[in-house]
Amino acid sequence: MSKNILVYCGSSAGFDPIYEQEVKKLASALKKQEATIIFGAGSVGLMGILADEYIRLGGKCIGIIPSFMEPWEVKHKGIQECIVTESMHERKQKMAELADGVLTLPGGWGSMDELFEILTWKQLDLHQMPVGLLNINGYYDHLIAQMNHMIKEGFLKERNLSALHIENDPESMVDWVMQYEPEKMEKKWIYRG
Template structure:
């Protein structure tokens, strides 16, 4: 495990703990010799993680769609920045360059990316471990919803187990390194109409 794909907000949130944790994530990745793959932004938690890993001698590779360039949010100090034509290409390249995925707090984009990468794993398109850093209980309600999806018959327990949750970056990284969950592709469909 070398390249860690981070999904997180382009905002910093209202609670300072989110920015503090994003800084800790960047510092920890650098300390462990891991590289950051992310959306290429300079703002919010995205920029905080990138700044922290770079400040500690680590590598940060950003992937950003060209339509965002005029918004001046692209991080200018990255180890490498890849500009794509579309959001879909962006997500594909980020996944191809990564060995594991972690979602920090974020909004629509973070959830979109997290659920897409989980779906890709469920379908057998990759085998990367996927984690959520549940800072300040940010994902508690979402995790309850995922459990309801299982209890109501819309998601198999084996596929829910593909999502690794922790509130500490060091232990989350350790869990990702030791992940053995497989999900369930064969017989995935819970029922037929």
């Protein structure tokens, strides 16, 4: 079965060429599974690298961009489908509606916002999609340490952190997302007695 994989990633490419190399490996692994990539429609940074490579490999990309970004001229011109939304909130909702799974690659504020929102939605049982964090070059090591600290301090349950699958290798991540079996989340906010 074909899967729609939502990919959150940076509009910057980072300084180290390893980010581009690993994103291209991810594109190749997703193409072997005949997935459709859903992303932020950008032509720059890791977003642009991912879309360029996926299109080069013959894959389908669906971009979703809010209307206020269109004048910035960052919208990818080569993607097969582009959906324009009225707001960032509508953009994120549309992305989630179309997706069967979510992967987060290195990125900045936008990628963090998207990752934590989709994890919160999962914790609230609003979806049962797989959510993966691709830790290229140890990019997310400090964030992973912070999440473990949240558990240690009693602000996050270990079971809910386990809803985020962390991998360093793109091929292993794709294997995991394609074989994922949904699970119900623990209601972390309910503390009684």
